[in-house]
Amino acid sequence: MSSKNLLVELFVEELPPKALNKLGEAFSSALLDSLKAQGLAAAGSTVTAYASPRRLAAHINDIAAKAADKQVAQKLMPASVGLDASGNATPALLKKLSALGTDASAVPQLKHENDGKTDVLFLDQTVAGATLTEGLQKALDDAIAKLPIPKVMTYQLQDGWSSVNFVRPAHGLVALHGSDIIHISALGLTAGNQTQGHRFEAKVSPIVLRDADSYAEQLQEDGAVIAGFAARRAEISRQLGLAAGKQNLKPIEDPALLDEVTALVERPNVLLGQFEDEFLAVPQECLILTMKANQKYFPLLDADGKLTNKFLIVSNISPVDASAVIGGNERVVRPRLADAKFFFEQDRKKTLESRIAGLDKVVYHNRLGSQGERVTRVSTIARLIAEAIGNQALAQQASQAARLSKADLVTDMVGEFPELQGIMGRYYAQHEGLDNDIAYAIEDHYKPRFAGDELPRNQVGAVIALADKLETLVGLFSIGEKPTGEKDPFALRRHAIGILRLLTESGIAIPLDQLLQLAFSAFQHTFDQQAVLLALNEFIFDRLAGNLRDNGYSAQEVDAVLALKPQLLAEIPKRLEAVRAFASLPEAESLAAANKRVGNILKKAESSVSANIDNTLLQEEAEQALAQVLANVKPAADAAFEAGDYAKSLQTLAALRTPVDAFFDNVMVNADDPALKANRLGLLATLHQAMNQVADLSRLAA
Template sequence: MSYKNLLVELFVEELPPKALKKLGEAFSSTLFDTLKAQGLTAVDSATTSFASPRRLAAHITAVASQAADKQISQKLMPVSVGLDADGNATPALLKRLNGMGLSENAVAQLTRQMDGKNEALFIAITQTGATLQNGLQNAVEVAISNLPIPKVMTYQLADGWSSVNFVRPAHSLLALHGSDVVAISALGLVAGNQTQGHRFEAASPIVTIKNADSYAQQLETEGAVIAGFAERRAEIERQLNAAAAGQNLKPIEDDALLDEVTALVERPNVLLGQFEEIYLEVPQECLILTMKANQKYFPLLDTHGKLTNKFLIVSNINPADPSAVIGGNERVVRPRLADAKFFFDQDRKKSLESRITSLDKVVYHNKLGSQGQRTERVTAIAIAIGKQLGGVDLAAKSGLAAQLAKTDLITDMVGEFPELQGIMGRYYAQHEGLDNDVAFAIEDHYKPRFAGDDLPRNAVGIAVALADKLETLVGLFSIGEKPTGDKDPFALRRQALGIIRMLIENKLPLPFTALIKSVLSAFDHQTTESTATIAAIKDFCFDRLSVSLRENGATPQEVDAVLSLEPALLSEIPQRLTAVRTFAELAEAPALAAANKRVSNILKKAEGEVQAQVNASLLQEPAEIALNAALGKVKPEADTLFENGDYTASLKALAALKAPVDDFFDNVMVNADNPALKANRLGLLATLHQAMNRVADLSKLAS
């Protein structure tokens, strides 16, 4: 069997830049997987993906011209249909064999195998291996149909009658097995060995590829194109760093922007531009955003992270004199910066406080009122939280910050750049001379905005951020707007995780259920169903917390053990998890966990509520007397440690109960005939259960 390397390329019009990386990876991986499934690749075959603004390509090593033949077992029909009572072939079986080109003699070669609940007849046949032409034709069709295309377009082919659907119009198809063209077709194109290079920089408009392995090198030297996405990205990054270093500056780090620019150019050439320093009076976030989002420039920062008036342009051409390119880009960015400065100057003419009434005109939700009404609720909640966390002073600052938190939504700058909400509020608050705690809280109340984001930097920000997220979560749950499946239009999962992170990471002494109840009371529409709403919110948040804890390394058993008790303070959960993990390592842990599970089952089956009380005079058996004595010593110690917050030591203290617990279950009949003895022994078990399950439900650790 002969193996050669394979190259397949689709040459198209400019592809959507934000999708290019995924398109390239999907094209090459699907092509490889489909060829592999047909037996056309070797064990050590590997694929390399190429993706530039105008091409998707894949290079695959060690591809066979034809797959090896293989023996397969083919089902014919049920035994009851193919053979009569005497075991002879029925006409139906003979007809099937004749249709396969086999004679009656083939009956002797049949085997019987179970097919589900019935026995069937099978025959071993040799399946001819797929040819590369047929296999690649199939693979290309599968790869094209499975591309994660953001939006398909329909375009007409050259014949004027036919049309096809693809992400962008395709102009050529290249397929080389070694140096041989593979005769396949796709999107109305027939494969050849030619492609096109750079629109302006190529030595020749048409590049004839000699063989599969010369593709990348020929495109670079003859076509002025760096075909590999990763290679082109690395070259851009190298040039950016070199150009910035020449100015003793550093380019802003933005992987998404770097990916997008990589998808916009085929032959990157980094140039240095600059703008007038007067624009640096505008907050740097505004300037950075407009340069990145609108122009795809890389702003340059000084060693302190402060924006300078210089920026880097990633050009797709490399003229001998780049001044015209630089000048053109500088002229384009200047009006953008002027607009930002105009918005900033205009916005500062009105105070944030004067904008509060305008929030009444902004709809928040048709069942929850305007942003103005929402602001009133968030303010009341923030004041209450602030009072709990820091008294009157914190409550006052939290109330002011909450009142002003959404006012920058009315400003021109945020109207133009919604991504700057909160950030501009902070700048305008500082311009007005407001307390920095309040100003930073206005910016930070949106945090954490995503997984791994920073938390608010001060207590005022924590209070307002908690109030804002709780108002959203509780308010939407109260009107039945709950996430379903993959749909979460109001990002309530993210809001819940933000609340959980702030409570836990800041060790806030705020009981969770009481917090939800107090927030719900801020809504005028609360009904008799408020108990169900609170329960639903708690379940939702604990589900999110459970997933988060498992993602961070806790086992499902550890998480269940801690969360099944629904701790009032979420801030205690990390310590409880640590305690459970330490307890699980004790030699006594498996036996105590199993015993705890047994105790739980016994108490569940008991009639009526069992009180954790023991009458010492009713204790008869030595084992129950010993267990009661051990509990009398261990329980107070464990309880004291628990109350002092030393959960690990509290659980460790329980290790002393292993022997008396084992002895009790070996020698004592709990369900005694005497009702008083039975009740007393159940009371002893209830006392044991109470002692063992303050930190976590240890029965969840039982295997």
């Protein structure tokens, strides 16, 4: 059976750039998956995805012209329904056999199998494998239906009557098996072997493809198109580095911008542009953002990371004289930079303090009030956190910085570029001559904004960042706005992770419950504080557990430590390391199992058990030995725990293994004498207390 390589291409109008790479990958993988499922693609078949602004294509190797026939056991019906008392076929069975292309002659060949409930009839049949035309049509239909299209367009076909839905109007379809055209159709198009190259610079139009394997080569040579997304991206990156190197500069690193530009051009040509030096008086973040967001340019930085007046343009055409293209882009960017300069100059005419009143007109949440009210809450929480740390000077700075932290939201610059919130507040604070600790805190209070983001640069910023995130979580949880499933419209999971990082990395040693209680006091509306406290503890610890597992700790280690809900989160990494060290001891497995057994016994006790031991009631040698060792081990473990040496605290427990094992081998806990029973339970409660200060060691038991 012949096996050749396959090419499928949809030629369309310009696709949405931010979705292009995902569309290309989805299209190609869906085709391969469907062809494999139908037996047309070999087990080792691989796909190469192609995606350019005007095409989605897939090249798949080792595709058969026809799938192999398959033997299948066709389930018919219960034997009691298909056969009468004499074993002859009933009308119902004959009708079923007829529908399958056979007749009563197949009855003797029917198999009887019990499905667990009744005897069922099966017919062994040979099912013809799908032809490539049939299979590819199904695969293409499936691939189009499954595309992650951000927004569908409806457009008319050439007949003027029919209409189809697709991401963009499609104008061509190619389907080649080797050099043979596969006659399939989609979106009102019939497959052929012709495609189009670059809209302006193709040498040949249309391009007649020789075979499936010549696709990328012919497009590049005759069509002036680099069809592969990754290849085009690599070429743009190469040209950017080369052009910047000639100026002894470096292009700004922005993978998302590089992806977007890759999706906008088919034949990249990097050109150098520049603007007037006077614009460099504007904060470079503003200029960089306007060039990237509005024009898709790559700003150039010097060796110190400072913005220069040069930028790189990724053009889709390669004229002999590029001066017109460069001049046009320079003319386009100039008004953008002038707007940024105007906004910056106008904003500096008013102080941040004078803008605070304007926040009262900005709605934060219809049930939580305005941004002005929110700022008051954040300022209160920040002051309380600093006071809890015991630093009155910090409290004054944090309160002031928090009051000013959102003032830039009502500036012209942030109104135009919301991404600059905080950054512009810092510039305006410095312009006013405010202390740098306050200025940087205004910028940094949004940090960490995402995984891997840096933390605030100073303690004032860390306190405000913590206050801001606590206010968000408490406020929204208090009105029932909790994340559900994958939905998290207020990014509360991200805020929780930010709190975790601030508490574990910035040196703010305040228990989580205390922080939440401080945040509660800043809110005026009534809510069930105990319920919110429990819900937030669970929510934050869930995020913490996931983070710790992602950082390489085992589920058992994490479970053991977090089971105790330690409120000083900065101590948790030390506890985890201590648990890991303890788990490597030869005594660990036995002690963990014993701890689990002790916990179960104490849970089943009819009444509450106090951790008290009456030595006069210790009758058995094993319980006396355990009490003696425990009397020595517990003070040492407690002292190490109080000193923060969690590893030593746990390692001290190793001495308990032998007496604990002997106790369970030789002592009946549930003695008939109530006094003896109570004392033995008290001994176990004392043991349990000693063993579970750092972590719940029972969670380490297999």
